[in-house]
Amino acid sequence: MSNVAIVGTGHTKFGVRTDVNLQELTWEAVKQALEEANLEQKDIEMFVVGNAGGWSSEPLSAIAIGEYCNLAPKGTMRVEAACATGSAAIRIAYQAIKSGEAKVALVIGVEQMNQSPHPVAVEMMGRAGNYFWEFENFGLTFPGYYALYATRRMAKYGMKEEDLGSVAVKNHYYGSYNPYATFQKQIKMEDYLKSRVVAYPLKLYDACPITDGAAALILASEEVARKITDSPVWIVSQGFASGTINLSKREEFLTIDASRVATEEAYKRAKIDFSDAWRYFDVADVHDCFTIAEIMAYEDLGFAKRGEGHLMARNGETYIGGKIPVNVDGGLKAKGHPIGATGVSMAVSITRQLLYRAHKGTQADIRNGMGITHNVGGTGHYAYITIYSTRKPNA
Amino acid sequence: MSNVAIVGTGHTKFGVRTDVNLQELTWEAVKQALEEANLEQKDIEMFVVGNAGGWSSEPLSAIAIGEYCNLAPKGTMRVEAACATGSAAIRIAYQAIKSGEAKVALVIGVEQMNQSPHPVAVEMMGRAGNYFWEFENFGLTFPGYYALYATRRMAKYGMKEEDLGSVAVKNHYYGSYNPYATFQKQIKMEDYLKSRVVAYPLKLYDACPITDGAAALILASEEVARKITDSPVWIVSQGFASGTINLSKREEFLTIDASRVATEEAYKRAKIDFSDAWRYFDVADVHDCFTIAEIMAYEDLGFAKRGEGHLMARNGETYIGGKIPVNVDGGLKAKGHPIGATGVSMAVSITRQLLYRAHKGTQADIRNGMGITHNVGGTGHYAYITIYSTRKPNA
Numbered sequence: 001m002s003n004v005a006i007v008g009t010g011h012t013k014f015g016v017r018t019d020v021n022l023q024e025l026t027w028e029a030v031k032q033a034l035e036e037a038n039l040e041q042k043d044i045e046m047f048v049v050g051n052a053g054g055w056s057s058e059p060l061s062a063i064a065i066g067e068y069c070n071l072a073p074k075g076t077m078r079v080e081a082a083c084a085t086g087s088a089a090i091r092i093a094y095q096a097i098k099s100g101e102a103k104v105a106l107v108i109g110v111e112q113m114n115q116s117p118h119p120v121a122v123e124m125m126g127r128a129g130n131y132f133w134e135f136e137n138f139g140l141t142f143p144g145y146y147a148l149y150a151t152r153r154m155a156k157y158g159m160k161e162e163d164l165g166s167v168a169v170k171n172h173y174y175g176s177y178n179p180y181a182t183f184q185k186q187i188k189m190e191d192y193l194k195s196r197v198v199a200y201p202l203k204l205y206d207a208c209p210i211t212d213g214a215a216a217l218i219l220a221s222e223e224v225a226r227k228i229t230d231s232p233v234w235i236v237s238q239g240f241a242s243g244t245i246n247l248s249k250r251e252e253f254l255t256i257d258a259s260r261v262a263t264e265e266a267y268k269r270a271k272i273d274f275s276d277a278w279r280y281f282d283v284a285d286v287h288d289c290f291t292i293a294e295i296m297a298y299e300d301l302g303f304a305k306r307g308e309g310h311l312m313a314r315n316g317e318t319y320i321g322g323k324i325p326v327n328v329d330g331g332l333k334a335k336g337h338p339i340g341a342t343g344v345s346m347a348v349s350i351t352r353q354l355l356y357r358a359h360k361g362t363q364a365d366i367r368n369g370m371g372i373t374h375n376v377g378g379t380g381h382y383a384y385i386t387i388y389s390t391r392k393p394n395a
Numbered sequence: 396m397s398n399v400a401i402v403g404t405g406h407t408k409f410g411v412r413t414d415v416n417l418q419e420l421t422w423e424a425v426k427q428a429l430e431e432a433n434l435e436q437k438d439i440e441m442f443v444v445g446n447a448g449g450w451s452s453e454p455l456s457a458i459a460i461g462e463y464c465n466l467a468p469k470g471t472m473r474v475e476a477a478c479a480t481g482s483a484a485i486r487i488a489y490q491a492i493k494s495g496e497a498k499v500a501l502v503i504g505v506e507q508m509n510q511s512p513h514p515v516a517v518e519m520m521g522r523a524g525n526y527f528w529e530f531e532n533f534g535l536t537f538p539g540y541y542a543l544y545a546t547r548r549m550a551k552y553g554m555k556e557e558d559l560g561s562v563a564v565k566n567h568y569y570g571s572y573n574p575y576a577t578f579q580k581q582i583k584m585e586d587y588l589k590s591r592v593v594a595y596p597l598k599l600y601d602a603c604p605i606t607d608g609a610a611a612l613i614l615a616s617e618e619v620a621r622k623i624t625d626s627p628v629w630i631v632s633q634g635f636a637s638g639t640i641n642l643s644k645r646e647e648f649l650t651i652d653a654s655r656v657a658t659e660e661a662y663k664r665a666k667i668d669f670s671d672a673w674r675y676f677d678v679a680d681v682h683d684c685f686t687i688a689e690i691m692a693y694e695d696l697g698f699a700k701r702g703e704g705h706l707m708a709r710n711g712e713t714y715i716g717g718k719i720p721v722n723v724d725g726g727l728k729a730k731g732h733p734i735g736a737t738g739v740s741m742a743v744s745i746t747r748q749l750l751y752r753a754h755k756g757t758q759a760d761i762r763n764g765m766g767i768t769h770n771v772g773g774t775g776h777y778a779y780i781t782i783y784s785t786r787k788p789n790a
Contacts, residue, residue, distance in 0.1 A: 059523050063776040067639040073656045075635030077476040077483040088472040099494035100396050128454050240470030244462040261468045381458040
């Protein structure tokens with residue numbers, strides 16, 4: 001089993017990117033990653049495209065992209081895991097290298113949601129819940145789903161609107177320093193509290209935006225990585241899990257079960273103790289499609305005790321300099337959430353953090369050389385947890 | 396690197412399967428595979444769903460299926476590689492076992508194309524070519540694409556309509572013995588020649604039908620396979636490649652380049668000599684979405700010389716007892732082509748052939764214990780070649 005290193009990263013500006021088509025948008029990220037790794041297309045043995053699709057015009061996105069980026073005839077596929085699509089793409093390339101099927105693999109995450117009108121994109125995302133019972137019969141879309149979690153936690157744990165707001169304020173703060181972020185303006189708690197209610201208690205400022213964007217990673221075997229870079233970032237482990245599509249089959253609306261299961265798998269493989277997990281990591285990117293999701297992630301990753309995630313937000317413990325910096329690239333909330341690109345974007349952020357290459361104003365202190373990403377699809381339909389380190393893991 | 400064995404197979408009746416929903420259809424195949432392997436859901440460490448989607452109502456097909464088949468919280472993803480989707484799903488599970496990330500993995504291929512009206516399904520498949528230039532501007536759909544190849548080969552190699560018809564007659568002949576096939580009636584050459592022209596020279600009997608169906612495989616590491624079965628079928632190697640989405644970027648319309656590239660990769664890994672490749676295999680399943688595709692596959696797999704594939708069809712060399720039996724399960728042509736299920740169905744057919752468990756009237760002589768599948772997506776946008784053996788490959 002080969003160790004797997006990240007040897008190149010690429011990231012486009014996120015936001016409304018109808019200035020380019022899907023292939024052109026992808027190339028911006030792929031070009032960066034190739035240059036960073038000092039590789040050419042001929043060196044890539046396989047590529048995988050994370051793209052949920054549906055709102056853009058190319059149904060065979062992997063192929064359209066492969067042609068434009070001059071990657072054919074390399075083998076490829078498209079993968080979808082709802083909002084965790086990008087992390088699923090990473091998994092495929094990770095397995096390809098680890099199994100010896102490839103020595104250099106390119107991971108692409110891309111989505112161009114603004115090719116369709118907003119109501120179409122919102123409907124498509126809504127249908128990505130349990131289509132038949134929840135969307136068709138009850139009209140439930142994603143703000144409604146996450147509002148269920150938020151209200152339940154308010155009732156049980158005494159969480160306040162201001163606790164949710166603390167996440168929004170933090171993520172907009174860091175987004176203002178990230179030139180790739182969709183939103184680059186800071187907000188104040190009073191802006192948050194005044195913002196329009198979307199699905200109580202969730203307000204406009206609790207939600208991430210419809211976004212276009214692309215991100216890319218080049219993964220290599222240890223043998224290749226040693227030749228082409230002095231600063232590989234290793235993938236230590238990955239855990240993934242799934243949930244029911246039907247929310248009525250879940251026991252409680254207090255957390256994302258799949259995210260906890262996936263975390264335990266990733267920690268077990270990396271020999272990380274859940275009870276004080278935050279001590280291992282210098283920085284984390286978690287799935288904050290809504291602010292409530294970030295609060296639940298704190299708990300599912302073992303950074304806070306069950307029921308205390310909102311206190312961590314309230315006390316500002318996830319700013320740089322705090323207990324553990326979380327989403328200091330702006331998160332989905334301010335950076336944006338181009339579905340297929342999101343998981344790959346998280347990996348790019350953490351890799352650059354560990355190499356001290358984060359944007360000014362967003363660089364965390366790197367002491368242990370370890371970071372983690374937490375990427376959820378749907379309302380816990382999918383969960384992918386990935387652990388990164390500047391130190392080589394045991395093979 | 397662990398060897399990877401197939402330890403369970405499942406296959407539903409293909410055809411119009413609107414008697415069940417997507418999840419129920421899948422369960423028919425998964426149940427069979429679990430029973431065959433004598434395993435339960437708790438033994439499965441991850442599952443992957445090959446489903447191209449678009450025509451059925453569940454956008455998160457992997458999750459809806461995972462819930463219904465009681466597979467959650469196991470990790471999962473959905474994969475798409477156009478008509479090679481099923482083979483892409485196999486690749487992911489194959490890599491998962493080979494890399495040591497899992498010891499038991501379930502591969503699901505499923506499609507329910509009849510949930511949408513036929514014109515919708517046909518349009519969706521047509522859009523899976525090069526959407527912008529070819530479909531939108533020229534209205535080119537798949538019969539038209541493959542007709543380009545057929546007319547070019549008629550002009551260059553003197554191929555006749557009857558040569559195409561030979562493939563149709565053979566595949567309908569074997570389909571008549573396969574209780575899982577959509578079409579179970581034999582046709583005569585005169586029926587073929589009289590059938591309605593769809594896109595010259597392709598007629599109705601040159602084309603595979605819109606189909607619903609599911610197939611499943613359970614893959615296991617060598618360690619696990621040894622414990623649970625006396626008759627594993629090993630995956631020896633897999634090659635995959637891609638082509639341009641834009642047909643005008645291809646040099647000639649005589650063959651599917653990606654299929655040749657993928658074959659060479661698979662043969663190289665399995666140490667098979669291309670020039671007499673047919674001698675290695677007892678049986679093959681190839682991608683006959685149209686009869687012309689099967690003829691090109693003979694050449695791309697090294698069974699016939701370039702330009703002579705149609706002679707192989709004309710001379711009946713791919714019947715059981717001939718040079719090499721091809722598509723003796725009826726092929727896509729008679730068995731049907733439920734996009735995501737097709738590649739998995741091919742693997743099920745070859746596994747059962749190698750174990751002497753094929754349907755009566757379709758069993759080939761097994762001498763070398765080796766078989767091969769050839770699964771193409773689009774018009775060579777994707778190609779996946781997989782080699783199977785009853786003898787354990789070298790790790």
